[in-house]
Amino acid sequence: MKTTQLPSLTFIAIIAFFSLIIGCSKDNTTTGGTPGANEVWLQGSVFNPTTITVAVNTTVKWTNKDSYAHTVTSDVSGFDSGNLAAGGVFSHQFTTKGTFAYHCNYHSMMKGTVVVQ
Numbered sequence: 001m002k003t004t005q006l007p008s009l010t011f012i013a014i015i016a017f018f019s020l021i022i023g024c025s026k027d028n029t030t031t032g033g034t035p036g037a038n039e040v041w042l043q044g045s046v047f048n049p050t051t052i053t054v055a056v057n058t059t060v061k062w063t064n065k066d067s068y069a070h071t072v073t074s075d076v077s078g079f080d081s082g083n084l085a086a087g088g089v090f091s092h093q094f095t096t097k098g099t100f101a102y103h104c105n106y107h108s109m110m111k112g113t114v115v116v117q
Contacts, residue, residue, distance in 0.1 A: 038052070038060050040063075052113075054115070059091050060092055064086055068086060069084060070110065071104050072084060072090050073104065074100060079092040
């Protein structure tokens with residue numbers, strides 16, 4: 001008598017299908033709301049907002065809303081958050097006028113700018 005594995009394969013295929021759907025629909029970010037004044041969120045592997053304009057002597061706060069680490073690193077020496085784990089916060093006070101570009105060391109596409117007026 002010949003046995004078939006069709007029911008087992010069907011069950012595995014169904015489990016794989018639902019795992020794929022659940023995995024693809026999971027958002028790796030903490031959602032809800034928008035960044036406050038003088039605040040930047042690291043969310044969805046972007047800086048939100050990408051450019052922020054502040055007055056001299058303003059402290060800008062970056063909050064990592066992703067479930068993985070980022071950095072907030074000045075393109076020229078000036079500030080560096082180091083490893084900013086999920087939920088981590090970094091702040092820097094800007095004491096001079098200018099345009100300050102920054103990036104994430106882990107994700108080259110993440111770039112932002114602080115404009116100090």
